[in-house]
Amino acid sequence: MAHLLGAEALHLEYPTKVVFDSVTLGVEEGDRIGIVGRNGDGKSSLLAMLARRREPDGGRVTVRGGTRIGVLEQADTLPDDETIGHAVVGETPEHEWAGDARTRDVIAGLLGDLPWDARLGSLSGGQRRRVSLARLLRGDHDILALDEPTNHLDMEAITWLAGHLKRRWAVNAGGLLVVTHDRWFLDEVCTATWEVHDRIVEPFEGGYAAYILQRVERDRQAAASEARRQNLARKELAWLRRGAPARTSKPKFRIDAANTLIADVPEIRNRVDLQSLAVSRLGKDVVDLLDVSVAYGDREVLHRIEWRLAPGERTGILGVNGAGKSTLLGLIDGAVDPSSGRVKRGKTVKVATLTQRLDELEEHLADPVRVVIGRLRTTYTLGTGSKAQELTPGQLLERLGFSSAQLSTPVKDLSGGQKRRLQLLLILLDQPNVLILDEPTNDLDTDMLAAMEDLLDSWPGTLIVVSHDRYFLERVTDQQYAILDRRLRHLPGGVDEYLRLRAAQESARSSSASSGGTRSGSAGSTGSAASTSVLSGAELRAAQKELAAIERRLGKLSEQIATRRTALADHDQADYVGLGKEMAVINELEQETADLEERWLELGEAL
Template identity: 80%
Template sequence: MAHLLGAEALHLEFPTKLVFDSITLGVNEGDRIGIVGRNGDGKSSLLAMLAGRRTPDSGRVTVRNGVRIGVLDQADTLPDNETVGHAVVGDTPEYEWAGDPRIRDIIAGLLGDLDWEAGLATLSGGQRRRVALARLLTGSWDVLALDEPTNHLDLEAITWLAEHLKTRWTASAGGLLVVTHDRWFLDEVCTATWEVHDRIVEPFEGGYAAYILQRVERDRQAAATEARRQNLARKELAWLRRGAPARTSKPKFRIEAANTLIADVPPIRDTVALQSLAVTRLGKDVVDLLDASVSYGDHQVLRGVEWRLAPGERTGILGVNGAGKSTLLGLIDGSVAPTGGRVKRGTTVKVATLSQRLDELEEFLDDPVRVVIARLRSTYTLGSGSKAQELTPAQLLERLGFSSAQLSTPVKDLSGGQQRRLQLLLILLDQPNVLILDEPTNDLDTDMLAALEDLLDSWPGTLVVVSHDRYFLERVTDQQYAILDGCLRHLPGGVDEYLRLRMAQERAAAAAPLTSEVAAPPASDRPSGKELRDAEKELASLERRIERLQRQAADARVKLADLDQSDYQLLGAEMAKITTLEDEAEGLEERWLELSVLFE
């Protein structure tokens, strides 16, 4: 493959830290490289040097003649005095960019909800981020260098971006370098992984799942001081093989190696023990939403929500921005009162919320970390029964990635990720039995995300998670719900089902203007009571059939991992069966949406 760019003996040093010491690497056409590592180890600096944005102290970066490199920085570099449209397409005539299907797809995928003539100064930080990404992607580049491109994107936009990057070039053309903590995105897009650690860059074949497998093997052969890191990685590998087997079928090396490594790894969570302990702490009643509705003035956000949270339940909540996720969380924690229906709480329920803000740290900003934890309870219990483990706050901090030296650092001087972890510690040590996590993965690197997931595996309570990080959501929760048109809907098919439903919604919305010109039917043509009852019965039947089909398709995908991977005929036949099941479910979902309109 043709060479695009390379680095020779790069050396980078800050006044208090040596970042890189003589690293040499290259990017060829067809490379799709994910860059991972702990926060502060130099991922963004490496990307900046390769893209020509930062000059190394010694060594050099070489770029093949004529290669064009497009860069997405973490910082907001957009001018305030531009409109959305001008920022994206500049002075290009409308007939040119509107006639380009690639540009139309980028605008629809990232900016569909924005006013094309809106000034950038009026946009939120997340909206400006999407404009910057769209502006970059509309250009013609041989190499894209993206620094945290999924920040501020919702699940649908992240899914769109992954598909765009997979199809932007042919398999043997273009180059991608991406720094991200989104592990699903790494698996979906990248064919190689660079781990930045200890002043070096270590290459691995494949995406995140493949990287974890190879890192486990590396750690298995390492010194005893690496034992804890190995165990966390082994546990995460067990999740990757048992919870998402299709991901590890992509690497070219033998899958038998993974099975050998995780043969003695226990299940991710001892569900029975945790639920038993949760019932002991909570009783049978947690929080019941009974026909709950919330309206703000004339705008109804939630309607007729029926949901009974069970002890030990682990649930992920999906929905577009503005769908009502925060309102739903407010009903659970009591900060929002229903305007219809009611909310019933168990007498022993103690709810705590890890919000997107850092309110819990406000009073401690000037205090060193050790002073903050000295005010807290002396021990924290992880797990249950014979596996119960007593940890001091300092041990818990160490488990969350704090070094002993950082205990003397004032809270205000901690990084965003460190403040986030300290915020979680304060909440956990308050011993809640219902925990709400609202975008908990912000500012955390992949190692800290694995540590957080490991900690939550042994937390015995009811867990509700809102997150755009698909990997985290699927990893720590056992079921998912979505807020669609103000209603709460169970998703037996998980995130994939949600994305299919949202696509069907968008198709229906796009078709609506075509029928809006037709006059409304007279009262005599509107559904009768009997027709509504029949529709309600059909809806219930459709939901059961959709759930059964999705369960059959999911079971069939799991069984694929047990088949002979060299028997392509058999694999093709099984995949055809799965596709048939999924297509049938999608058709029923469209019918479900058609009937739902009758009740609006």
């Protein structure tokens, strides 16, 4: 593989901190490198130096002659008065950019739902991010350097971006450097990982999963080395008493050795214990949405939602921006009143919401962290049963990555990620039994995300999560629902099923728009318009009737599954035969749901 760029003895420092000290590394053709590390350790600075956007204080970066580097920075630099079209293609004539396959793919993948002549000042943060990406990706670059490319993007845009980057170059061509906290994205796109820590850059093979496996083995070996060092005097004495030591071989890293590290790790959550404790804290009734609809003026956002939250339920909510996710969360926590239908809450329910804003910290901005937590309860119970442990707020902060020195830092001087972690701590210490997390991964690095997930594994209560971070969503929840066409729909197939359904929706809309245009065009036109004539009037009515029946049946199945899962918590846990029969019934209901959803997709495509 040909060399693209190299860095030799890079040194970077600030007045109070050395960021890098003699870092040497290189990028070859075909490299797809993810850059990870704690916030503040220099990931963005490293990317800027390699892209020649920033000069190092020492060392140098060399680039192969003629190599074109495209850079996506975190900061949004596009002018508000520019249109989307001009920002993406500039003065290029339409017949030129429209004839370029890559440009068409990028525009369709990122900007298909945005008006071409809209001013950037009228767009949301996520929409502006998509415009910046489209502007960059339509260009012809040998290396792409992307700094947090998934920020503000929804799950569909992230999935499209991953697919684009995987097929953008041939296997042994081009180079990718990406700083991101999105672990699913790292695993999907990257073939190597650089960890930035303690003034160095440490390379690992593979994406995020392979990197974690190797890091665990590295830490195990380091711990073993430290144990050997501490026992040196005792071993020296034993050698003097026994004679010459036996020869030993150095341990080497092997992937199967690393696999043994996780072979005996139990399930990340004890669902039975957590659900039993949730029932004892909540009772059987949590929050029931009974035939609920919500409208703002003439626009209906949610239509006849039927959902009964169970104690201990861990659910992820999916949907495009504007689909009604925040409205659904508002129904649960009482911030939104239904336009019709009824919301029923259990008597002991105590809902808390980790919002995208930092409202909980407003009154504490001038206070040191130590003072803030000193006003709260003295202990927090983590875990269940015999594994339950009492933690002080300080110990809980340590679990969330705070050092003892940071306890004296005023809240206003904390980083975004530190404020986010303190916000979660304040909520948990209030001991809610229903927790809503609205985009909780913002501003958190991969280590802190893992710490938050570990903490949530032991939290006994009902958990509702809205997040574009696929890894986090699948990690902390046990099931997913989607808001599609104003209705709430269970997703037995999880995120993959949601993406399939959304693709089918978009395909149906495109076909409908295309067929309308074809009918009004020349009589000789063919294509999607021809497919609309496949169903006769009677067949069309029959398909629509079957589709409505399937949707009604899916709603009933969802209720039955939720009811039976709730009943499992009350079942005698020693009755393995009875529990097995109940699970068999639930599995049958879920299989019927999956079969009906497949038929729903077929009918949707036919219609």
